[in-house]
Amino acid sequence: MDPLTQGIVATTAAQSISFNKKLLIISIVGFLSGLAPDIDIFIRSKEDPLLFLEFHRQFTHSLVFIPIGGLICSILFYHLFTKRFNFTFKETYIYSVIGYATHGIIDSFTTYGTQLLWPFTTDRLAWNTISVIDPLFTIPVIILCLFTLIKNNKVYSYYAITWMILYQTFGFIQKDRAENIINSYAISKGHQIESIEAKPSFGNIIVWKVIYSDDKNYYINAIKLGFSHIIYPGEMIKKLDIKNDFQWLDTDSQQFKDLERFRWFSNNYLGLAKSDDNIIYDIRFSAIPNEVEGLWGVRLDKNKNKDEHIDYITNRSSSINRYYELINMIVE
Numbered sequence: 001m002d003p004l005t006q007g008i009v010a011t012t013a014a015q016s017i018s019f020n021k022k023l024l025i026i027s028i029v030g031f032l033s034g035l036a037p038d039i040d041i042f043i044r045s046k047e048d049p050l051l052f053l054e055f056h057r058q059f060t061h062s063l064v065f066i067p068i069g070g071l072i073c074s075i076l077f078y079h080l081f082t083k084r085f086n087f088t089f090k091e092t093y094i095y096s097v098i099g100y101a102t103h104g105i106i107d108s109f110t111t112y113g114t115q116l117l118w119p120f121t122t123d124r125l126a127w128n129t130i131s132v133i134d135p136l137f138t139i140p141v142i143i144l145c146l147f148t149l150i151k152n153n154k155v156y157s158y159y160a161i162t163w164m165i166l167y168q169t170f171g172f173i174q175k176d177r178a179e180n181i182i183n184s185y186a187i188s189k190g191h192q193i194e195s196i197e198a199k200p201s202f203g204n205i206i207v208w209k210v211i212y213s214d215d216k217n218y219y220i221n222a223i224k225l226g227f228s229h230i231i232y233p234g235e236m237i238k239k240l241d242i243k244n245d246f247q248w249l250d251t252d253s254q255q256f257k258d259l260e261r262f263r264w265f266s267n268n269y270l271g272l273a274k275s276d277d278n279i280i281y282d283i284r285f286s287a288i289p290n291e292v293e294g295l296w297g298v299r300l301d302k303n304k305n306k307d308e309h310i311d312y313i314t315n316r317s318s319s320i321n322r323y324y325e326l327i328n329m330i331v332e
Contacts, residue, residue: 001110001130003035005138008145009106009164010034010099015148015157017098023149025085026095033073033099037061049312050258050298053265057114057124061104064119070097109168111199111285124267128199129171135203137167171205178208178223185231186212191219198223201289207329209289211269213239218271218283222290224329232329234290237271237283245272248302255300258310262298273297279313287322289329 001009014030015023037060044052059065074093082092107114113126130137144160147153178198186193196212207224216239222232242249242259249256259280263270266282271292273279278301281294299311 001106002133002138003038005133005141006038006103006106007031007034008138008141010102012141012145012148012157012160012164013098013102014095015145015154016161017094018154020152020154022085022087023152023154025082025087027145027149029073029077029082029092029095030099032077033070033096034103036069036073036100037103048309050261050265050310053312054261057104057107057112058122059115059118061107061114061116062118063104063116066097066101066104070100073100109171122264124265127172128197129168129175130205131200131202133203134200134205136205137164167205171200174200174205174208174225177225177229178210181223181225181229181231182210182212182221185221186219197284199284201326201329202287204330207289207326209284209286211284218269218292220283220286220290220292222288222329224332230332232290235292237292240270240272240280245277246300249300250306253304253306254308255304255310259298259300262310278302281315287316288325 008031010033011027011030014026018026040056040058040060041052043055060069070093074089074096077096078087078089078092104114104116108116108125109127109129110132111126111128112132113124115122116125117123140163141160144156144163147156175198179196182198183193183196191212192214194213194215196210198208198210201207201209201222206226207222210221210223212219217236218239219236220234222234224230262280266284269282269284270280271283273281273293279297279299281292281297283292283294285295286293287295293315295316296312296314299313301311
């Protein structure tokens with residue numbers, strides 16, 4: 001999730017195991033530890049534009065790395081400031097580990113997912129119950145976290161944790177509703193469903209993007225879930241067949257290898273751009289939930305040498321009208 005949410009969730013976890021003493025220092029340790037796993041964003045390369053996709057939310061976010069990550073944080077914080085406030089190293093370590101542990105776990109609930117079980121598997125665990133940014137989730141936690149500090153009473157951190165659990169539970173319920181309704185919708189269209197997956201759209205768990213597939217195509221629709229539901233029919237796109245769609249692409253080339261890496265990252269949800277047959281999007285993420293065109297993708301180039309990497313591109317539209325369209329779906 002976004003850094004603010006990660007820090008606040010970690011702060012709440014650290015506050016919840018305190019003894020209502022030195023809550024400000026405990027909160028700072030928790031907050032900074034909750035941010036620490038994202039240090040992996042600096043693992044990138046100008047020569048290899050996909051390197052960051054492989055390593056972001058990888059080993060620093062895994063369960064097995066929590067004790068190590070917490071140890072690194074505690075050594076740093078102990079020598080920087082906690083020792084001055086009469087914290088023992090053991091206390092610093094406990095609060096650091098608790099804060100660090102929340103990061104990968106909360107990321108696993110997002111649409112982006114994380115390699116929580118690395119190194120045993122490289123699969124990205126994504127429960128798809130919350131967007132990477134969701135103000136309705138975050139703001140109440142911030143308020144309750146501040147109340148914990150102002151009132152010097154950790155009971156408010158319990159309220160915050162309760163809110164987080166309830167919100168995620170509602171996310172699971174919404175996800176199940178979205179998939180069941182769109183499954184019935186697909187059957188009514190005569191489609192033979194092979195797979196179906198719902199993801200909340202940006203910043204809310206009211207409007208969902210649902211992708212289902214048959215043997216040849218992906219079908220993208222949006223659905224608003226309130227007391228009733230509204231389906232926003234979307235687009236269809238042919239499943240990508242790399243060897244047939246790009247017969248010119250040498251399977252020993254670096255571009256082909258990079259395309260396979262991008263396929264792994266996108267969990268095979270790949271589609272060709274309408275405007276350029278050499279651009280391949282990750283169709284799971286789009287500005288408007290019933291659209292195919294993704295927020296990021298890769299571009300193949302016939303003129304590249306065999307050892308040259310593929311191009312990574314982003315497609316984040318700056319038009320305010322795009323965001324109004326999503327907002328209208330949510331509030332109408």
